[in-house]
Amino acid sequence: MEVRMRIFRFNPEKDRKPHYDVFTVEAQPTDRVLDVLEWIRGDVDGTLAFRRSCAHGVCGSDAMRINGRNYLACKVLLRDLGTTEITVEPLLGLPVIKDLIVDMGPFFEHYKTVMPYLVNDELPADGKERLQSPEQRERFDDTTKCILCAACTTSCPSFWSNGQYVGPAAIVNAHRFIFDSRDQAAVERLEILNDQFGVWRCRTAFNCTEACPREIKITQAIAEVKRAIQTGRVE
Amino acid sequence: MTQTHVFDVVIVGGGGAGLMAALNASRSAKTAVLSKLYPTRSHTGAAQGGIGAALGNLEEDHWEWHAFDTVKGSDYLGDQDAIEFMCREAVQAVYDLEHFGLPFSRTADGRIAQRPFGGHTNNLTKKPVRRSCYAADRTGHMILQTLYQQCIKNGINFYDEFQVLDLILSDGKAAGVVAVELATGELHVFHSKAVVFATGGHGRMWEITSNAYAYTGDGVAITLRNGIPAEDMEFFQFHPTGIYKLGILITEAVRGEGGILFNGKGERFMERYAPTIKDLASRDVISRAIYLEIKEGRGINGKDYVYLDVRPETVNKYAELDGRTRPDGTPYRVTAEEILSKIPDITDFCRTYLGVDPVKDPMPIQPTAHYAMGGIPTNKYGEVVVDDQGTVLPGLYAAGECACVSVHGANRLGTNSLVDLVVFGKYAGIKAAEYAKGADLPRLPADPDAGVRRQLDNLLNGSGRERAAQIGRELRKVMMDDVGVFRTEEGLKQAVEKVRELRERYKQVRVSDGGKIFNTELLNTWELGCLLDAALVTAVSALERKESRGAHAREDYPRRDDENWLKHTLAWLNEDGSVRLGYKPVVITQYAPKERVY
Numbered sequence: 161m162e163v164r165m166r167i168f169r170f171n172p173e174k175d176r177k178p179h180y181d182v183f184t185v186e187a188q189p190t191d192r193v194l195d196v197l198e199w200i201r202g203d204v205d206g207t208l209a210f211r212r213s214c215a216h217g218v219c220g221s222d223a224m225r226i227n228g229r230n231y232l233a234c235k236v237l238l239r240d241l242g243t244t245e246i247t248v249e250p251l252l253g254l255p256v257i258k259d260l261i262v263d264m265g266p267f268f269e270h271y272k273t274v275m276p277y278l279v280n281d282e283l284p285a286d287g288k289e290r291l292q293s294p295e296q297r298e299r300f301d302d303t304t305k306c307i308l309c310a311a312c313t314t315s316c317p318s319f320w321s322n323g324q325y326v327g328p329a330a331i332v333n334a335h336r337f338i339f340d341s342r343d344q345a346a347v348e349r350l351e352i353l354n355d356q357f358g359v360w361r362c363r364t365a366f367n368c369t370e371a372c373p374r375e376i377k378i379t380q381a382i383a384e385v386k387r388a389i390q391t392g393r394v395e
Numbered sequence: 396m397t398q399t400h401v402f403d404v405v406i407v408g409g410g411g412a413g414l415m416a417a418l419n420a421s422r423s424a425k426t427a428v429l430s431k432l433y434p435t436r437s438h439t440g441a442a443q444g445g446i447g448a449a450l451g452n453l454e455e456d457h458w459e460w461h462a463f464d465t466v467k468g469s470d471y472l473g474d475q476d477a478i479e480f481m482c483r484e485a486v487q488a489v490y491d492l493e494h495f496g497l498p499f500s501r502t503a504d505g506r507i508a509q510r511p512f513g514g515h516t517n518n519l520t521k522k523p524v525r526r527s528c529y530a531a532d533r534t535g536h537m538i539l540q541t542l543y544q545q546c547i548k549n550g551i552n553f554y555d556e557f558q559v560l561d562l563i564l565s566d567g568k569a570a571g572v573v574a575v576e577l578a579t580g581e582l583h584v585f586h587s588k589a590v591v592f593a594t595g596g597h598g599r600m601w602e603i604t605s606n607a608y609a610y611t612g613d614g615v616a617i618t619l620r621n622g623i624p625a626e627d628m629e630f631f632q633f634h635p636t637g638i639y640k641l642g643i644l645i646t647e648a649v650r651g652e653g654g655i656l657f658n659g660k661g662e663r664f665m666e667r668y669a670p671t672i673k674d675l676a677s678r679d680v681i682s683r684a685i686y687l688e689i690k691e692g693r694g695i696n697g698k699d700y701v702y703l704d705v706r707p708e709t710v711n712k713y714a715e716l717d718g719r720t721r722p723d724g725t726p727y728r729v730t731a732e733e734i735l736s737k738i739p740d741i742t743d744f745c746r747t748y749l750g751v752d753p754v755k756d757p758m759p760i761q762p763t764a765h766y767a768m769g770g771i772p773t774n775k776y777g778e779v780v781v782d783d784q785g786t787v788l789p790g791l792y793a794a795g796e797c798a799c800v801s802v803h804g805a806n807r808l809g810t811n812s813l814v815d816l817v818v819f820g821k822y823a824g825i826k827a828a829e830y831a832k833g834a835d836l837p838r839l840p841a842d843p844d845a846g847v848r849r850q851l852d853n854l855l856n857g858s859g860r861e862r863a864a865q866i867g868r869e870l871r872k873v874m875m876d877d878v879g880v881f882r883t884e885e886g887l888k889q890a891v892e893k894v895r896e897l898r899e900r901y902k903q904v905r906v907s908d909g910g911k912i913f914n915t916e917l918l919n920t921w922e923l924g925c926l927l928d929a930a931l932v933t934a935v936s937a938l939e940r941k942e943s944r945g946a947h948a949r950e951d952y953p954r955r956d957d958e959n960w961l962k963h964t965l966a967w968l969n970e971d972g973s974v975r976l977g978y979k980p981v982v983i984t985q986y987a988p989k990e991r992v993y
Contacts, residue, residue, distance in 0.1 A: 171910060174910075190748075201916065202862075202864030207907060207908040211915075214436070214608075215608060216641075217743075217747065218441050218536060218740070219432075219438075219440055220436060221432065235747055237747070237748070257912065276547060277545060289490055289493040290494070291505035292501055292505050293501060294501045294502075294503065294505075297499075297501045304498050306540075307435065
């Protein structure tokens with residue numbers, strides 16, 4: 161099949177403003193969007209810049225906007241797009257550095273503010289594992305899947321309008337610890353998120369849930385955090 | 396202008412080994428982690444099935460059994476002192492990970508869940524044992540995330556998207572590294588007392604691979620270029636179950652949960668190759684079996700793939716035939732729902748890339764280049780050793796897939812990559828910090844980044860007669876055809892010649908992007924140079940080894956030859972492109988080599 165790929169271009173060393181380049185590519189329906197980008201960079205235009213690594217949806221490097229929606233370029237097959245006209249653009253809401261590469265700095269800074277690590281200094285007397293029932297483990301399973309690709313946060317209208325909002329990804333990672341039976345810092349995290357730039361910025365647009373390549377029920381996780389703040393109980 | 400930074404310990408790579416090293420080194424030494432990716436993008440995150448440790452949570456198990464299985468799995472090429480050390484340490488390492496917060500799956504009584512995995516056995520009954528500690532089928536993801544979380548908690552210094560291009564040696568000691576900052580294109584010198592390489596593998600030299608684009612052998616190539624040998628490079632593992640054509644990994648856990656391999660005639664062919672352990676034989680054994688089935692025309696529809704079938708009706712049928720039981724002695728039977736809960740990511744891969752539902756359809760699979768057993772030679776403390784006498788290069792350490800301790804020998808057992816990176820990452824970090832404490836900052840040579848500037852200038856100013864993308868394609872093809880699962884004298888000679896030709900042609904490449912900011916073309920082209928160096932050493936080492944052992948299967952020398960080849964290869968890459976080979980003995984403690992039958 162022949163696809164027409166329209167790619168956002170911006171080279172800060174040359175361009176005053178961005179433009180789009182169009183590449184016509186002969187590809188297989190089962191090719192990933194990433195395969196096409198790789199081919200363009202390798203064989204047509206070496207200056208095209210984008211990030212990628214694992215190429216199968218687990219490392220989170222290649223989140224980008226494809227036909228107006230956030231995806232990992234390695235998890236979208238051409239046949240699944242339903243069209244041969246493909247527009248590829250960088251994530252919204254983070255500064256563009258070059259072509260499809262955005263500055264991930266602000267995203268990781270938000271992530272770090274929610275204490276995204278287990279807090280519990282008490283170790284079992286026998287030195288072995290802490291006990292946790294399968295049900296307790298299941299309680300936070302969904303939010304352990306996050307790969308920090310930023311597809312959710314950069315699809316969020318509240319984040320677009322104010323980049324100080326901590327964003328869905330940070331809340332997902334707070335949720336992962338708040339609801340972990342082994343953790344002891346839920347109160348602190350809930351306090352951090354009960355802030356004008358915390359969970360209340362979420363307007364339940366569900367964009368994040370739709371954008372998540374790991375199919376995390378993000379809006380639900382945010383709602384659970386909101387409820388925990390309101391009730392003062394983690395259930 | 397090149398900026399200079401000073402640290403006690405510099406760690407190159409932000410995957411599992413690098414982060415473990417960082418957590419341990421930073422307790423007493425000023426430490427920095429340099430990673431060409433954001434650390435959470437590292438390939439540790441792609442590991443699926445589990446980390447082996449004889450916790451014995453579900454049945455009797457002992458670290459000594461784990462050690463014997465690892466020795467046997469290595470086809471007796473692993474160093475037994477290091478293997479014993481690793482398997483004993485593995486138990487504490489897994490508890491450490493749990494204490495760090497790793498969300499392991501759990502048993503009914505709340506302990507860390509464990510599942511069977513290829514080559515891991517009860518040494519008395521020879522049957523599979525539940526040793527692989529797992530978090531669904533995303534154990535590597537959980538390890539990587541957990542270690543990164545701990546690094547944030549401990550305020551580790553990260554230099555994200557800094558690609559290391561050279562090692563600085565001074566008076567025979569490590570003195571730091573040279574790196575380029577991707578966002579600016581500026582060079583940085585990291586002047587340090589100790590350097591830890593944790594740069595991962597080099598599977599991107601093969602066409603069908605489970606490896607990330609980032610797996611370009613940077614660490615091995617950089618050390619080779621600095622006169623340090625590479626060990627056992629001819630041993631590269633092909634994982635038997637990669638998604639057909641894409642190479643994406645389908646974890647062994649699928650077979651641990653009862654999945655069965657079938658050929659085009661619908662036969663469970665592993666019964667013929669490994670009568671006792673069948674579909675859970677070692678990876679090299681199964682990859683060869685698949686190749687032979689395909690060669691005999693028994694692929695699916697005569698093509699070059701077979702089926703991996705984890706549909707509940709299949710699992711239950713063969714569990715009954717095998718007499719498989721649960722820990723409480725009841726017969727092993729599963730539902731589609733249970734399977735999906737154990738392998739959610741595999742299910743997602745199959746749906747995304749194949750349009751196949753693994754509990755309704757069998758998965759088309761073929762062997763995929765997966766793991767480097769060989770690499771930078773180290774001892775069990777992660778110290779880099781540079782000759783056959785165990786001579787340590789002061790201040791230089793390596794851990795994880797880029798290193799060759801050697802605990803994997805000729806073939807790595809499933810789950811042992813994660814054991815390796817946690818255990819040896821930890822010890823490399825501890826030892827590097829200890830060393831730094833007693834060492835002065837080495838003298839920095841004049842113009843430490845001159846070599847890097849020359850390399851990059853060459854890439855930017857080549858004749859342009861050759862294209863990097865084309866050289867990469869030809870490299871991946873020749874490695875797949877001639878340095879793959881089965882090898883012959885003729886094929887290997889051809890491969891050596893071809894890789895030499897490609898290395899020459901590489902000199903004629905010109906990078907078209909002359910910019911500094913995120914010049915990904917320049918860095919990808921530099922990485923191709925690393926792959927070419929690692930490939931040359933791999934092919935030359937393989938050509939010379941005239942026996943079949945583990946992952947190195949020679950059609951013309953089909954038997955293991957302990958008399959002549961029970962030894963590690965050391966390969967030096969000379970500046971003129973020639974490769975010098977040497978050998979060193981295997982450390983044997985208590986397991987005398989014997990025939991390997993599963």
